Amino acid sequence: MPRYYRYLGDLLDEGVERISSNELSEKMKVTASQIRQDLNNFGGFGQQGYGYNVQYLYDEIGKILGLEEQHNIIVIGAGNLGQALANYSKFQKLGFMIIGLFDINPALKGESQSGVPIMMLDELEDFASKHKIDIAAFTMPKYTADTIANRLVGLGIRAIWNFAHLDLDLVDKNVVVENVHLSDSLMQLSYNMLQSQD
Ligand code: NAI
Numbered sequence: 001m002p003r004y005y006r007y008l009g010d011l012l013d014e015g016v017e018r019i020s021s022n023e024l025s026e027k028m029k030v031t032a033s034q035i036r037q038d039l040n041n042f043g044g045f046g047q048q049g050y051g052y053n054v055q056y057l058y059d060e061i062g063k064i065l066g067l068e069e070q071h072n073i074i075v076i077g078a079g080n081l082g083q084a085l086a087n088y089s090k091f092q093k094l095g096f097m098i099i100g101l102f103d104i105n106p107a108l109k110g111e112s113q114s115g116v117p118i119m120m121l122d123e124l125e126d127f128a129s130k131h132k133i134d135i136a137a138f139t140m141p142k143y144t145a146d147t148i149a150n151r152l153v154g155l156g157i158r159a160i161w162n163f164a165h166l167d168l169d170l171v172d173k174n175v176v177v178e179n180v181h182l183s184d185s186l187m188q189l190s191y192n193m194l195q196s197q198d
Helices: 002-013 021-028 032-041 054-064 080-087 121-130 142-154 182-197
Strands: 051-053 071-076 096-103 116-120 135-138 159-162 176-179
Touching: 002 021, 002 054, 021 032, 021 051, 051 054, 071 080, 071 121, 080 096, 096 121, 116 121, 121 142, 135 142, 142 159
Parallel strands: 071 096, 071 135, 096 116, 135 159, 159 176
Antiparallel strands: none
8 A cells, every 4th residue: 555655646746637557557567457456455446447536546545544644753763764764854745744853862962853853862751741742763772672662652652663673572562563674675685686596
């Protein structure tokens, strides 16, 4: 679904109003029947002989992905990766607003990245009492992650976008965690390169 959403967003930017499954198939490099099957799973959205209304499909997939509402994010660890996330403006277009960076390095206190303030970790509780926080991104060293995760759960945060290289041990199992490991992706690429040589 995120991939469809991304492609449909590009089509909208190009001013495309409707598209057939065959055209979408060419763009996305998946078979037209796969596209029909995928989209039928989510209620169809297409019309025989017309194809898909791009805006409608984009909006419906957005609803499925929960993108109708804005999501506020805080980032724990304002180093290379944390700052890179704060400086990537396209998340905002999807409704993901990074509203604060937290760190323990006093040299960063009072700094900001693309207008996002860097605060000290001991300011977290105060910040959480004043702002709605939906998601915490973890871009700090992994040995601190479990403690901070459970502290955040105590503040009512229900989702963690985890870049720290460990599987979080959460007290509250209802918390949603999405792990993102670029090195896993690189190792997969390396493996695929080996396979393609056979
Ligand atoms: P970095 O050293 O530039 O930044 C880490 C920041 O975390 C520093 O500013 C440090 O002061 C801060 N920090 C340390 N303890 C903290 C705590 N208890 N609370 C809040 N902040 C704290 O490192 P970089 O390159 O930004 O990497 C950050 C983390 O992300 C590392 O755990 C690294 O392994 C991971 N990483 C994960 C990737 C992935 O694909 N999953 C890719 C790159 C990095």
